[in-house]
Amino acid sequence: MANEQEMRKIVLFFFLTLLEEKAAFEAAHRAVSTLKTKGLFRNGRDESVARDAAIIAIMKRIFEQFKKTASRNPLAGQIGLMVDIPKDLDLATWRSFQKMATENESMAVALSKILGFADEAVAMGLNVSLGTVRYRIGKGIRTLGEHVKKT
Amino acid sequence: MSDNDDSTGKSIKIKFRRKLTPFLCREMLFDYATGNLDATRRVAMEEFLRTDKECQGIHEEIRKGIEYAEHLASLQVNQAVLMELRDVENAISLSRRYTSWYEWPETLRWSITAVMISMILAGAVAVVPWKNIPILRQWVDSAFKVKQLEVIEVAQLPRASDEAQIEAVQEQQEGTLPIDEGSGDEETEVVLEVLPDTDQAPVTVQLPLTMLGALALVPPSPTPNLLQASPGQLSPIPDSSFKTVAAEPTAAATETKATSRAESRASGFVSRAFMTLTNLDDIGPKIVDHIVDLGGEKAGEVELGWQRGTGRYYHFVLPEEGQERLLEKLRAYGPVRLSKDPHPRVMPAGQVRFILWIEAGNS
Numbered sequence: 001m002a003n004e005q006e007m008r009k010i011v012l013f014f015f016l017t018l019l020e021e022k023a024a025f026e027a028a029h030r031a032v033s034t035l036k037t038k039g040l041f042r043n044g045r046d047e048s049v050a051r052d053a054a055i056i057a058i059m060k061r062i063f064e065q066f067k068k069t070a071s072r073n074p075l076a077g078q079i080g081l082m083v084d085i086p087k088d089l090d091l092a093t094w095r096s097f098q099k100m101a102t103e104n105e106s107m108a109v110a111l112s113k114i115l116g117f118a119d120e121a122v123a124m125g126l127n128v129s130l131g132t133v134r135y136r137i138g139k140g141i142r143t144l145g146e147h148v149k150k151t
Numbered sequence: 152m153s154d155n156d157d158s159t160g161k162s163i164k165i166k167f168r169r170k171l172t173p174f175l176c177r178e179m180l181f182d183y184a185t186g187n188l189d190a191t192r193r194v195a196m197e198e199f200l201r202t203d204k205e206c207q208g209i210h211e212e213i214r215k216g217i218e219y220a221e222h223l224a225s226l227q228v229n230q231a232v233l234m235e236l237r238d239v240e241n242a243i244s245l246s247r248r249y250t251s252w253y254e255w256p257e258t259l260r261w262s263i264t265a266v267m268i269s270m271i272l273a274g275a276v277a278v279v280p281w282k283n284i285p286i287l288r289q290w291v292d293s294a295f296k297v298k299q300l301e302v303i304e305v306a307q308l309p310r311a312s313d314e315a316q317i318e319a320v321q322e323q324q325e326g327t328l329p330i331d332e333g334s335g336d337e338e339t340e341v342v343l344e345v346l347p348d349t350d351q352a353p354v355t356v357q358l359p360l361t362m363l364g365a366l367a368l369v370p371p372s373p374t375p376n377l378l379q380a381s382p383g384q385l386s387p388i389p390d391s392s393f394k395t396v397a398a399e400p401t402a403a404a405t406e407t408k409a410t411s412r413a414e415s416r417a418s419g420f421v422s423r424a425f426m427t428l429t430n431l432d433d434i435g436p437k438i439v440d441h442i443v444d445l446g447g448e449k450a451g452e453v454e455l456g457w458q459r460g461t462g463r464y465y466h467f468v469l470p471e472e473g474q475e476r477l478l479e480k481l482r483a484y485g486p487v488r489l490s491k492d493p494h495p496r497v498m499p500a501g502q503v504r505f506i507l508w509i510e511a512g513n514s
Contacts, residue, residue: 007236011228025232032239084227093219113220138181142209145216 009115016110021082027066049121056125097144105140171199176206184213419497424507425488431511435463441480445473465507
């Protein structure tokens with residue numbers, strides 16, 4: 001079931017960063033395929049930082065490929081096909097946060113605070129220092145809070 | 152700077168407590184909100200937050216941001232999507248999976264193993280020159296002799312209930328007991344030396360080879376045996392009192408003949424024909440007449456046109472020039488299926504051996 005948790009994280013990551021279900025599904029499909037190719041799904045119980053970092057690196061690379069083609073008209077008419085969204089959750093906040101924050105900040109927030117990857121794994125996966133990751137997370141969370149406060 | 156130093160275990164008093172600046176406080180607000188500050192910093196932050204409205208606002212934003220992120224973390228992915236992703240395969244992952252022998256289905260692995268073993272055995276049988284191995288050659292020769300005797304015995308006791316067996320016996324008999332010129336008398340006789348238990352001298356008996364086959368299979372019994380029943384040649388001898396000793400001249404002769412047979416093996420032919428006729432009872436005797444008219448003579452034990460079940464069996468030797476004429480006559484009655492098969496039996500020049508089977512029924 002560990003693999004299923006990782007697949008969930010992969011789907012949510014692309015859903016939150018690309019903000020388009022179709023592109024998110026295709027990206028997740030490619031990411032899972034790549035992870036299987038690299039054998040990262042074989043040891044399901046291995047939850048090491050290095051393995052998480054490898055997964056993050058693959059997701060980032062695929063995100064870079066898909067962000068150019070993904071529509072920035074987020075979630076229009078396609079909500080609920082991939083992800084079950086609770087009624088009390090307003091995704092417009094996240095969408096406005098995506099617009100205001102930098103790509104690095106939103107990615108760091110998504111990976112660390114939403115998907116639950118360790119900061120060390122995020123740092124290794126994004127190939128930046130731990131301090132940089134924490135700085136991006138802090139700044140991103142504050143930006144996100146500003147939008148939450150506004151709404 | 153902290154108020155005390157826990158590593159030394161001693162409390163160190165700080166004379167001048169440094170006050171946090173608004174910049175430093177803002178920078179540390181996220182760590183404060185996530186609980187990553189040590190106790191001293193946390194106390195200092197709390198003191199500062201009580202007085203600084205701006206930092207209070209930022210702290211509130213961070214707290215709300217974290218709450219919202221935790222809310223987003225509760226998003227559930229559709230199970231159908233997860234199922235589809237679970238089955239994702241590509242050429243590389245598939246090839247990786249199937250290159251591992253232990254990932255293959257167990258049935259396939261056992262099948263491949265069985266096929267490999269069969270191929271190795273077949274290759275060994277085909278490649279190894281068994282006939283050139285002296286020990287095996289002797290064994291094969293001895294086995295050939297035993298088989299020869301068994302065939303003779305079966306040929307003497309034809310079973311009318313098994314048509315195919317009769318035909319096979321006919322052919323085998325002819326293969327081992329040729330009827331062509333110059334070989335019949337020599338091969339159908341064997342010399343036996345009988346040793347009685349009494350002081351009588353050994354008795355040499357010359358018997359047809361076919362009788363030897365029957366003799367070999369007669370179990371010891373209180374009834375008079377085959378030798379005792381031969382009038383005028385042997386005095387009564389108890390059944391258990393005789394045994395066969397090595398008959399050197401005969402064994403040598405048999406071995407020589409076996410070699411000559413092996414040399415001539417598969418160099419002859421037999422013609423086989425098969426027909427299906429509706430009025431076989433009328434046509435059958437006519438076909439016998441045709442064969443005889445064309446110079447054909449019966450071969451084997453049974454007469455020409457021997458009736459078996461609903462069919463008739465013709466086994467004969469025919470002059471080669473009469474073969475085509477016979478086939479023409481046969482085709483006048485119905486379609487003939489003809490084949491020419493290799494056979495160890497070599498016919499004299501100008502003669503062909505023919506086996507014709509006619510089945511009663513609708514052609």
